[in-house]
Amino acid sequence: MIDFGFSISKPRVIDIDSNNLRKSNEIIHEMPELQACIGCGSCTATCTAGNLTDFNFRKIHTLVRRGEYQGVYVELNKCMLCGKCRLVCPRGINTRGLVMLIKRKLGDF
Ligand code: SF4
Numbered sequence: 001m002i003d004f005g006f007s008i009s010k011p012r013v014i015d016i017d018s019n020n021l022r023k024s025n026e027i028i029h030e031m032p033e034l035q036a037c038i039g040c041g042s043c044t045a046t047c048t049a050g051n052l053t054d055f056n057f058r059k060i061h062t063l064v065r066r067g068e069y070q071g072v073y074v075e076l077n078k079c080m081l082c083g084k085c086r087l088v089c090p091r092g093i094n095t096r097g098l099v100m101l102i103k104r105k106l107g108d109f
């Protein structure tokens with residue numbers, strides 16, 4: 001095969017029906033305001049850890065709500081718990097508390 005210097009991306013199909021939503025439902029049960037998230041990305045835009053690393057908090061909590069937990073706990077270790085994300089969230093979500101809640105729930109992933 002000719003090497004064109006690039007390859008075709010693997011398809012990224014999201015099948016929510018086959019995901020295990022148990023942890024996700026537990027997290028939403030403890031923090032129902034998470035359902036009000038509009039995915040605006042303000043939390044990511046202001047994130048201290050995101051300025052220094054590739055940490056993307058909006059991506060993380062979106063994955064968790066979809067029931068995709070792989071690698072989330074390790075990724076959340078980049079958070080410095082500074083709380084800036086909470087100050088800017090237009091839906092008033094306690095995002096700093098959400099970091100700690102997700103880590104507590106996903107400790108075994
Ligand atoms: S700032 Fe708030 S509403 Fe916007 S993506 Fe983050 S959690 Fe969701």
Ligand code: SF4
Binds near residue numbers: 099
């Ligand atoms: S608390 Fe964590 S996620 Fe929020 S702005 Fe600070 S480093 Fe980023």
